[in-house]
Amino acid sequence: MAGFCDDVWAETARTREAIDELPFVRGLGNGTLDRDRFSYYMTQDALYLRGFARALASAAAKADNGEEIAFFAKAAYDTIVVESALHEGAVGRVADEATASPTCNAYTSYVLSVAHTQGYPELVAAVLPCFWVYADVGERLMAKAGDLSGHPYGEWLATYADEEFARTTEQVKAIADQLAEHANSTTVARMREAFVRATTYEWMFWDAAWRREEWAYPV
Numbered sequence: 378m379a380g381f382c383d384d385v386w387a388e389t390a391r392t393r394e395a396i397d398e399l400p401f402v403r404g405l406g407n408g409t410l411d412r413d414r415f416s417y418y419m420t421q422d423a424l425y426l427r428g429f430a431r432a433l434a435s436a437a438a439k440a441d442n443g444e445e446i447a448f449f450a451k452a453a454y455d456t457i458v459v460e461s462a463l464h465e466g467a468v469g470r471v472a473d474e475a476t477a478s479p480t481c482n483a484y485t486s487y488v489l490s491v492a493h494t495q496g497y498p499e500l501v502a503a504v505l506p507c508f509w510v511y512a513d514v515g516e517r518l519m520a521k522a523g524d525l526s527g528h529p530y531g532e533w534l535a536t537y538a539d540e541e542f543a544r545t546t547e548q549v550k551a552i553a554d555q556l557a558e559h560a561n562s563t564t565v566a567r568m569r570e571a572f573v574r575a576t577t578y579e580w581m582f583w584d585a586a587w588r589r590e591e592w593a594y595p596v
Contacts (some may be wrong), residue, residue: 380558381553389572397514422582425477425485487574505553506572510576512543515534515539
């Protein structure tokens with residue numbers, strides 16, 4: 378019998394295929410992506426991860442047992458310390474006054490709104506795509522790239538195709554499946570909506586990076 382993760386992964390198949398087809402993702406994998414677009418993406422991702430880390434900290438606060446409290450607390454820490462180091466190595470320290478793009482602002486606001494207005498199961502479902510989609514894309518791009526020596530974005534590929542990141546992703550999936558198994562149908566429906574919407578935001582985020590999206594009327 379298929380669990381929650383199997384169901385939502387199948388439901389988002391078209392979105393994930395669309396992610397693979399994005400020129401940004403193709404260029405990232407084969408190394409042809411121009412540096413300006415990559416720098417834009419890394420800056421926006423650093424801004425997004427600040428909000429994402431807060432959402433993970435909220436998951437730790439909402440968790441039902443000590444193991445999951447510790448897991449999400451560590452995930453929040455790693456997001457700020459480990460992944461931020463990757464961004465700083467690529468684009469330097471992102472200034473506090475840097476402006477989030479419309480898509481970055483929308484995705485961050487959505488995840489934080491789930492953290493503050495919905496329950497633990499919905500929040501786990503909302504943060505899962507940021508782990509799972511990246512692990513999936515990273516693993517397949519890594520397989521195509523082969524030897525990363527000389528690859529301009531090899532460090533990025535290695536980070537998200539890393540075995541430790543894969544293990545973390547599997548843990549979030551296991552938590553989501555368990556929560557859905559013991560939830561009522563209304564909660565599972567909200568979990569499904571959160572996963573699908575966050576996966577769509579993943580597509581939007583990479584698309585926005587290719588376009589170097591800006592506000593129509595910047596402040």
